[in-house]
Amino acid sequence: MTSAAPPDHPDVRHGRVGVLLINLGTPDAPDPGAVRRYLGEFLTDPRVIEIPRWLWRPILHGVVLRVRPKKSAHAYGQVWTEEGSPLAAITRRQALALQQQLGDAVLVEHAMRYGNPGIAGALDRLFAAGCDRILTAPLYPQYCAATTASANDAVFAALAALRWQPAIRTLPPYYDDPLHIDALVESLQIQLRQLDFEPQKLLLSFHGMPKRTLELGDPYHCHCRKTARLVGERLDIPTDIAFQSRFGRAKWLEPATDTMLAAYPGQGVTRLAIAAPGFSADCVETLEELDIRGRDTFLSAGGTRFARLDCLNDSPEGMHMLEMLVRRELAGWVPQA
Numbered sequence: 001m002t003s004a005a006p007p008d009h010p011d012v013r014h015g016r017v018g019v020l021l022i023n024l025g026t027p028d029a030p031d032p033g034a035v036r037r038y039l040g041e042f043l044t045d046p047r048v049i050e051i052p053r054w055l056w057r058p059i060l061h062g063v064v065l066r067v068r069p070k071k072s073a074h075a076y077g078q079v080w081t082e083e084g085s086p087l088a089a090i091t092r093r094q095a096l097a098l099q100q101q102l103g104d105a106v107l108v109e110h111a112m113r114y115g116n117p118g119i120a121g122a123l124d125r126l127f128a129a130g131c132d133r134i135l136t137a138p139l140y141p142q143y144c145a146a147t148t149a150s151a152n153d154a155v156f157a158a159l160a161a162l163r164w165q166p167a168i169r170t171l172p173p174y175y176d177d178p179l180h181i182d183a184l185v186e187s188l189q190i191q192l193r194q195l196d197f198e199p200q201k202l203l204l205s206f207h208g209m210p211k212r213t214l215e216l217g218d219p220y221h222c223h224c225r226k227t228a229r230l231v232g233e234r235l236d237i238p239t240d241i242a243f244q245s246r247f248g249r250a251k252w253l254e255p256a257t258d259t260m261l262a263a264y265p266g267q268g269v270t271r272l273a274i275a276a277p278g279f280s281a282d283c284v285e286t287l288e289e290l291d292i293r294g295r296d297t298f299l300s301a302g303g304t305r306f307a308r309l310d311c312l313n314d315s316p317e318g319m320h321m322l323e324m325l326v327r328r329e330l331a332g333w334v335p336q337a
């Protein structure tokens with residue numbers, strides 16, 4: 001008797017290419033319970049909080065997860081939409097639009113690093129649909145270990161559970177890519193034109209991170225500075241950079257966005273536009289922190305006009321950029337258009 005030939009899995013379709021868009025994540029609902037579950041996952045990621053577990057755990061469970069969910073749920077409540085959290089809704093729309101732009105040659109899914117839809121589930125769906133080559137695209141223009149590396153960690157952790165893995169490519173950061181700078185410049189110009197607004201200054205506000213992370217060698221700060229410089233050089237408006245969303249007691253990157261907003265009117269800047277080119281989609285940090293609280297800070301200090309400009313989201317400029325960035329990474333996997 002000869003032994004049977006190994007099966008060649010005729011029931012498994014393969015040879016397809018998948019793209020997985022990944023963003024940070026967001027609670028399922030704007031209530032303290034859902035926010036606590038989301039923050040619990042987010043703030044136990046050692047890529048995000050880089051202090052020893054034994055020191056952080058009691059602070060997280062004893063203080064942060066008791067106090068912050070209520071405060072954050074209020075912020076989420078102010079920006080929640082019929083389609084859910086803005087970040088979730090916009091990321092879903094980006095995936096749908098990209099699927100349309102790329103056509104049948106590629107299957108597009110989206111996932112969140114924390115919360116739903118999760119990365120492991122999205123990879124499972126792509127693989128089950130026959131994708132044995134997958135491009136993962138963390139939608140952070142600037143590399144930060146807390147965001148980009150953490151998304152990649154979650155992808156590879158999910159693959160660690162598989163006997164038969166797909167091939168993986170990851171989208172590199174695109175902070176200084178001409179496609180990104182062109183899209184930002186065009187989007188900001190279109191919005192200012194639509195608002196019929198000539199601000200005295202444009203403030204480019206990026207999400208902050210602990211200053212120590214920069215000292216340890218994370219390139220995020222430099223990437224943000226370069227995005228801001230390249231955008232500023234292309235516009236006729238004086239441009240400043242600042243960092244927002246400070247969390248905890250440690251020293252974070254400076255200057256702080258709220259400090260700048262409070263100081264501008266005293267320096268004669270009363271007509272201000274603000275944009276957040278570190279976020280690929282509007283979220284609680286742009287819609288609540290900047291558009292509600294930031295606006296209030298600026299106007300209370302004597303500002304007269306304040307415009308918070310949208311992120312690239314699923315705008316035509318943003319989707320063109322995303323399609324081109326993705327197509328470049330798919331070279332050799334799908335015929336190039």
Ligand SMILES: C=CC1=C(C)c2cc3[nH]c(cc4nc(cc5[nH]c(cc1n2)c(C)c5CCC(=O)O)C(CCC(=O)O)=C4C)c(C)c3C=C
Pocket residue numbers: 024025026027039048049068072085087140144146147207208209210220245247278279282283284285
């Ligand atoms: C775009 C880059 C981001 C970096 C870098 C980043 C670092 C970072 N963030 C926290 C803590 C929080 N961030 C929160 C929200 C949040 N952060 C980003 C992006 C970056 N974070 C986004 C897109 C969002 C919005 C999510 C949404 O649902 O809309 C929050 C939750 C909100 C709140 O309670 O204020 C926290 C907390 C740390 C500690 C950190 C460190 C490097």
Ligand SMILES: [Fe+2]
Pocket residue numbers: 207245
């Ligand atoms: Fe954050």
Ligand SMILES: [Fe+2]
Pocket residue numbers: 221222223225
């Ligand atoms: Fe730097």
